[in-house]
Amino acid sequence: xxxxxxGPDVSRWVLGWRSxxxxxxDYYRTDxxxxxxxxxxxEMLAVDIETTGLDAEKDEIVxxxxxxxxKGRIVLAQAQHHLVRPDCQVGDQAAKVHRLLDDQLQxxxxxxxxxxLFLAALRGRFGVAHHALxxxxxxxxxxxxxxxxxxxxxxxxxxxxxxxxxxxxxxSIGDGALKLAACRERYGLPRLRVHDALSDALGCAExxxxxxxxxxxxxxxxxxxxxx
Amino acid sequence: MSAEIQEVRDFxxxxxxxxxxxxxxxxxxxxxxxxxxxxxxxxxxxxxxTVDTLYVVRTGAAETRDPDGHLLARPCEGECFGVxxxxxxxxxxxxxxxxxxSLLYTLSADLFQQLRQDHSSFSYFFAAFDGGRIGDAMKxxxxxxxxxxxxxxxxxxxxPVTSPPDIHIRQAAQRMRDQRVSCLLITDEQGGLAGILTDxxxxxxxxxxxxxxxxxxxxxxxxNPRCVQAETLVFDAMLLMSRxxxxxLPVLKDGAVAGCLTxxxxxxxxxxxxxxxxxxxxxxxxxxxxxAVISQVPLLVExxxxxxxxxxxxxxxxxxxxxxxxxxxxxxxxxxxxxxxxPYAWLAAGSQARQEQTAVSDQDNCVILHDSYDPVAHGxxxxxxxxxxxxxxxxxxxxxxxxxxxxxxxxxxxxxxxWHDYFRRWIEEPDPKALMLSSIFFDLRLIxxxxxxxxxxxxxxxxKCRKNRIFQAYMATxxxxxxxxxxxxxxxxxxxxxxxxxxxxxxxxxIVPIVDLARVYALAGGVKAVNTFERLEAAREAKVxxxxxxxxxxxxxxxxxxxxxxxxxxxxxxxxHADNYVSxxxxxSFDRSHLKAAFGVVKTLQAALASxxxxxxx
Numbered sequence: 001x002x003x004x005x006x007g008p009d010v011s012r013w014v015l016g017w018r019s020x021x022x023x024x025x026d027y028y029r030t031d032x033x034x035x036x037x038x039x040x041x042x043e044m045l046a047v048d049i050e051t052t053g054l055d056a057e058k059d060e061i062v063x064x065x066x067x068x069x070x071k072g073r074i075v076l077a078q079a080q081h082h083l084v085r086p087d088c089q090v091g092d093q094a095a096k097v098h099r100l101l102d103d104q105l106q107x108x109x110x111x112x113x114x115x116x117l118f119l120a121a122l123r124g125r126f127g128v129a130h131h132a133l134x135x136x137x138x139x140x141x142x143x144x145x146x147x148x149x150x151x152x153x154x155x156x157x158x159x160x161x162x163x164x165x166x167x168x169x170x171x172s173i174g175d176g177a178l179k180l181a182a183c184r185e186r187y188g189l190p191r192l193r194v195h196d197a198l199s200d201a202l203g204c205a206e207x208x209x210x211x212x213x214x215x216x217x218x219x220x221x222x223x224x225x226x227x228x
Numbered sequence: 229m230s231a232e233i234q235e236v237r238d239f240x241x242x243x244x245x246x247x248x249x250x251x252x253x254x255x256x257x258x259x260x261x262x263x264x265x266x267x268x269x270x271x272x273x274x275x276x277x278t279v280d281t282l283y284v285v286r287t288g289a290a291e292t293r294d295p296d297g298h299l300l301a302r303p304c305e306g307e308c309f310g311v312x313x314x315x316x317x318x319x320x321x322x323x324x325x326x327x328x329x330s331l332l333y334t335l336s337a338d339l340f341q342q343l344r345q346d347h348s349s350f351s352y353f354f355a356a357f358d359g360g361r362i363g364d365a366m367k368x369x370x371x372x373x374x375x376x377x378x379x380x381x382x383x384x385x386x387x388p389v390t391s392p393p394d395i396h397i398r399q400a401a402q403r404m405r406d407q408r409v410s411c412l413l414i415t416d417e418q419g420g421l422a423g424i425l426t427d428x429x430x431x432x433x434x435x436x437x438x439x440x441x442x443x444x445x446x447x448x449x450x451x452n453p454r455c456v457q458a459e460t461l462v463f464d465a466m467l468l469m470s471r472x473x474x475x476x477l478p479v480l481k482d483g484a485v486a487g488c489l490t491x492x493x494x495x496x497x498x499x500x501x502x503x504x505x506x507x508x509x510x511x512x513x514x515x516x517x518x519x520a521v522i523s524q525v526p527l528l529v530e531x532x533x534x535x536x537x538x539x540x541x542x543x544x545x546x547x548x549x550x551x552x553x554x555x556x557x558x559x560x561x562x563x564x565x566x567x568x569x570x571p572y573a574w575l576a577a578g579s580q581a582r583q584e585q586t587a588v589s590d591q592d593n594c595v596i597l598h599d600s601y602d603p604v605a606h607g608x609x610x611x612x613x614x615x616x617x618x619x620x621x622x623x624x625x626x627x628x629x630x631x632x633x634x635x636x637x638x639x640x641x642x643x644x645x646x647w648h649d650y651f652r653r654w655i656e657e658p659d660p661k662a663l664m665l666s667s668i669f670f671d672l673r674l675i676x677x678x679x680x681x682x683x684x685x686x687x688x689x690x691x692k693c694r695k696n697r698i699f700q701a702y703m704a705t706x707x708x709x710x711x712x713x714x715x716x717x718x719x720x721x722x723x724x725x726x727x728x729x730x731x732x733x734x735x736x737x738x739i740v741p742i743v744d745l746a747r748v749y750a751l752a753g754g755v756k757a758v759n760t761f762e763r764l765e766a767a768r769e770a771k772v773x774x775x776x777x778x779x780x781x782x783x784x785x786x787x788x789x790x791x792x793x794x795x796x797x798x799x800x801x802x803x804x805h806a807d808n809y810v811s812x813x814x815x816x817s818f819d820r821s822h823l824k825a826a827f828g829v830v831k832t833l834q835a836a837l838a839s840x841x842x843x844x845x846x
Contacts, residue, residue, distance in 0.1 A: 065231070073334070074263035081231035188329055190287050194234045202233055202263075206331060209265035213329070216267075 012152060019149045023116035030123040032154060035227060038220040039212045040072030044156065045121055046128040046205035047135055048197045052086060056137035060086040062105055064114060065198025066121055067205055069128065072212075072220075074205045080117060081198035083108035111142050119143075122153065126223065130180045130204045132157035156226050158183065158207050165211065183207055187214070232259050236333070239286065243306035244817045245353035246284075249343065257343070261333045266326045272310075273320040279313035281334040288330025292322045298776065299832075302327070302824050307817055311354050314340055380465050380479055381458035384487035388478070390415045393422050397434055397448060398441035400425055411476040411488060414449050419484040423449035426476055453478060458486050465489055502528060502545045509552040513560070515620045518553050522624040525549065525588050526806065530797040539586060539789035540761050547583040550626065551576070551675050554593070557620040558676045561613045569606045570598040573677040574617075577633060581673035582743070582758050586793055587806055588625040591618065592633045592668055594640040596681045601643045614641060633668055647685050655692045658702040667706055670747055671758045686756070694754035701841040703751060707744035708834055708843065712827035713737045728809040734795070735808035738788040741830050742781055745837060749773045760785060777833055784826035791815070791823060 016028025033042040047066040053059030067079035085108040118139070129135040132155040143151040162183045166173050176182055180203055181191065187210035192203045208226075215221040237258035240246040246254060263286070266272065273279055275295050283290075289304040300322060303309040313320040314337050344351040389407045391400060393414050404412050404427070411426040425445055433439065433448040454472060456465050458481040469477055469491065477489040505528065508521045525546060532542045558574055578592035579585050595614060597606075614635040622628050635641045642650075654666050670689075674682040693699060713722070713732040722730050732738075743760050750763040753770035757763050761782055768778035795814065796806035812820055837843075 067233075072264060076233055076236060076259055076261045076263070079231050079233060079259075188287055189331055190239075192235060193238070198231055198233060199235055202235065206263060206265065209263070210329070210331075213265050213267045 015149050015152055020147050022147060023119040024143055024147045024149060024151070027119045027123050027151075032124055032126060033223070035154075035224040036222050038222055039216075039226060040220045042223055043071070043125040044069040044128045044205075044208070045125040046074075046201045046208065047118070047122075047139075048129065048200040048204060049135055049138055050197050051134070051138055054134070056134075056141045059138075060084075061111060061138050061142060062086055063197045064118060065196060065201040066118060067198065067201050068121065068125065069205050069208065072209065074202065074209070076202075078121070079198060079202070080121065081196065082114045082117065084114050085110045112146055115139075115142055115146060119151075126227075127153040127155040128204060128208050129155060129157060130183075130200070130207065131159040154227060156208065156223075158204055158211060161211055161226055162186075162207075165215070180204060180207065184210075187211070236261055239306075240284070240333075243284070245350045248349040248353065249347055253343070253347070257335065257339065260339055261335060264332050264334060266330050266332060268326055268329050270326040272324045272326060273313065274323050275320055277313075277320040279310055279318050279320050280337045281310060282308060282314055282337070282340045283310045283324075284308050284333040284335070286331040286333050288326065288332070289328045290324055290330060291327045292324050294322050299780075299825060299828060301821050302828055303821060304824065307821055308354075315354065379458065380456055380460045380462055380489055381481065381486065383462060383489060383493055384458075384479060385493065386487070388413050388485045388487045390485055391445070393446050393449075394444070396442045396444055397430070397439065400445045401430060401441075409488075410490065412445075413478050413485050413488060414445060415485055421453070421455055421478050421480060421485050423451045424453040424476060424478060425449040428475075455480055456489070457481070502532075502549065505549060506552050509549065509556050512556055515557075515623050518556060518620065519624045522549070522553060522588060522626075525625075526800045529586055529793065530800060533790075533793050533797050539786055539793055542586050542793070543582075543584040543759075543789075546585045546587070547580050550580050550585055550588075553624055553626070554617065554621065555676050557617045558613075560620075561616045564616070565609060565613050568613075569609055570601045571678040571681065572597050572610065573679070573681040574635065574675050575672045575682060576675050577672055578668045579671075581671045582760055583673075584743070584760060586789065587796065590629045591621045591626040592629050593618075593635050593675075594633070594669070594672075595635040595642075595677075596647050596685060597641065597643045598678070598681065599643045599645050610641060611636075611638075631665065644681055644685060648688060651685070651689045651692065655689070655696055655699045658699050660702060660705065663702055664706055664709070667703070667744075667747070670703075670751065673758055690751070690754050690756060693751040697841075700748060700752050701843065703748045704837050704841040705843055707741070707748050708838060710736050710740045710744065711834070712741060712830045714824065714827045714831055722812070723809070730813075731809040731811045733808050734788055734792040734810050738827065738830070739785065739792070741834065742785045742788070745781065745830070745833055748837060777836070780829040781833060784829040787822060787826045791819060 012028055016025055019025040019028060045066050045068050047064065049061050049065075050063040051059050051061050061084050063081070063083045065079070065081040068075050083105055085105055087110075127135070136151075136153065136155055139153075140151040143149060158180075159178050162178055163173065166177070180200065184203060184207050185191070187207065189203075189206050189210060192199055212221055212226060215225055232255050237255060240258055240261075241254055246257065249257065262281075266288075272283065272290065283303075285303050285305050285307055287305055289302055290309055291302050292300040292309055294300055301307075301309070309324055310320075312322060318337055344354065389403065389409045389411075390413045391403060393416065395403075400412050404410070404425075411424055413421060414423040414425060416422040423446070425448065429448055429450065434441070434443075439448065453476075454468065454474060455478040456468065458479055460479075465477060469475070469489075475491045478485060479487045479489055505521050505524060509518060512518045512521070528549075529542055529546060532545065533539075537545075554574065554576065562568065573596045575581070575594050575596065576592065577594060579589060580592065595610065597610065618628065618634050618636045628634065633640060650666075650669075654663060654669075670693075672682070672686070722732055746760040746763040746767070749755070749767035749772050750757065753767045753772040755763055755766040755770060757766050764773065764778045764782050767773040768775055773781075791810060792808060795808075795810045798814075799806050815823065
């Protein structure tokens with residue numbers, strides 16, 4: 001709501017102002033490059049989370065992986081992968097999906113310790129996620145719980161971008177055509193053999209570089225072209 | 229601390245030379261990778277550029293060219309590039325362009341140098357890497373001479389010819405004559421070596437001195453000669469022989485005489501003895517003897533290949549043996565059926581004609597008869613004669629040609645005038661299908677008989693071909709039938725399913741296209757040669773083919789042939805039938821990349837040929 005009235009920059013300023021001193025405030029106080037900047041001149045952070053379910057209100061984050069894309073290069077040296085100890089028991093369903101065992105999670109750090117690491121990595125960077133709605137929702141909800149303010153990140157959604165690109169190319173979009181693996185295959189990217197939050201974050205980062213390269217003409221695409 | 233990404237680590241671990249690194253180091257390498265994506269056409273470096281990263285292709289492909297534009301390599305999945313620049317202080321030597329959208333892993337120059345310093349196997353890989361043109365790749369691989377490290381005992385072919393010391397000179401000479409040896413080993417009572425008597429001794433110490441032939445050999449033999457033990461390495465034995473200028477070296481095993489090494493044993497066994505085999509062929513009086521000699525061809529080829537002989541050289545040797553067998557059979561036939569009633573010329577076609585046989589293969593041959601040939605009077609003679617020769621070849625392993633392209637077929641056993649007419653029709657009224665079948669007759673070589681008959685025909689044919697561009701275009705179309713197994717530049721296209729699943733056919737998709745190309749160039753240039761290497765060279769001289777094109781094709785042919793030969797040698801060693809189907813898994817990534825470059829050359833020159841003759845369908 002705030003963003004719609006005041007524009008994203010003002011909204012971020014307001015959120016930062018409202019946030020208590022700490023990781024979230026620090027995040028809001030670091031500027032991100034403008035959307036006119038070419039994608040290979042900015043910093044981004046590709047992120048993927050695994051959760052106990054799809055409802056950001058009820059369900060919890062059980063793992064998070066992120067890797068920065070700095071000026072067009074994915075920098076693995078700064079990749080991080082964390083398991084997160086949920087407050088409640090993990091549902092059987094989610095455990096099956098993610099192959100994370102309860103006792104593995106019980107020895108993990110709580111979200112209160114992990115989220116600051118993520119926010120520190122996110123500082124000055126655009127977010128990148130495949131179907132960013134999930135990451136946006138869960139991470140924002142977690143910030144709200146911890147610091148009372150939501151997280152507003154300029155997220156580049158590779159799924160939404162792919163949808164636009166396919167529509168523009170008049171390609172029909174069949175079932176599952178927008179799944180990460182299907183998108184990657186379209187760009188000749190290798191099939192991912194491991195599925196954890198970090199591998200998927202990397203998979204998403206690679207997809208982004210491929211999409212951005214394909215959106216670029218003689219000049220590299222601006223962030224605006226990829227975000228909208 | 230950063231997290232390790234298993235995908236990246238697994239990928240590196242599956243590729244040379246990263247698989248040579250210890251586990252812990254590999255983890256660190258995986259962690260320090262940076263990933264970029266480059267679209268087709270992106271130039272990653274030009275000569276003179278500063279380069280501070282090593283590139284590893286994750287997916288896609290790039291192309292490395294030297295400053296003169298020669299293609300050096302086509303690195304693709306799992307292969308490195310930028311190595312040369314890093315080895316030369318970070319200054320690019322070559323131009324590297326991405327030829328297919330690529331995901332690339334990059335490693336910093338510092339890390340690369342560190343790994344080279346700490347891990348000799350890693351460093352060694354890059355020493356051989358990036359050597360240069362395809363030709364250089366062979367030099368690295370070919371010289372695998374294990375001959376010198378064999379033991380002397382492995383070279384001994386026959387039991388020693390020995391004698392007790394109590395005989396006289398004439399008896400010794402008779403024994404040497406009867407046994408056909410150039411030296412006699414004289415043993416003591418215990419079977420140990422007492423002395424040696426050689427042809428040279430008989431000349432120098434007996435005949436020249438006018439010695440009585442009844443003189444005991446103990447007076448003229450060399451007592452206690454230099455000798456070696458059976459376990460001695462061939463190399464050491466050869467050193468000894470050359471150092472003391474001796475031609476015969478007795479070999480002892482457990483104190484007893486086991487044999488005698490002569491310079492010719494060494495030379496013969498060094499080349500698995502093609503001369504010896506040829507000699508046996510010339511002396512054969514029946515097919516079974518020929519068969520016995522020819523059954524040794526696979527061993528001969530393996531031996532030559534393991535000593536680093538070029539496939540060009542091996543082709544000559546093997547084809548020469550085939551020629552010898554054919555000539556021998558024709559001689560035997562003439563002895564059996566009487567002298568030919570009219571002059572004839574027996575010609576080899578196909579790979580034998582081109583002197584490119586690297587194994588015993590199908591027989592392809594034909595006969596030109598003198599125009600005075602009378603079918604009624606002379607027909608039966610030639611028919612039974614050719615049947616005899618063809619049957620003999622078949623028995624030796626040169627099996628009947630499935631396409632019946634043999635002198636036993638009436639159509640291919642005709643007077644000169646008929647042959648002139650055949651060629652006139654092929655050249656002046658080309659029919660694509662007929663041409664495909666008859667293209668084998670554009671590689672002909674006289675093996676036996678009247679050279680004049682063949683000369684007459686060959687000259688006319690060459691002249692007609694050179695002038696007829698439409699015919700050449702047909703041959704060019706023909707030459708594009710078989711394509712290299714390169715899909716979309718990137719990957720080797722493999723046969724899927726069937727007996728040859730996951731392999732490529734090096735003969736039809738590698739060697740045949742080059743042979744076909746060379747034939748078109750040769751016919752267009754009026755070139756007489758039929759050997760592909762010679763054709764390429766002559767076509768270059770006749771300026772129907774560029775110098776680069778000729779060099780590249782020659783290297784490509786040699787390289788593909790060598791890979792095929794190694795594959796076949798390995799199959800024979802494994803007790804299997806030699807075939808042309810190579811799986812990429814049996815190749816090092818070094819060979820794979822050069823093989824791809826070789827296929828790339830073929831593809832490029834096929835395209836050039838297509839455009840030269842404006843063949844739209846390419």
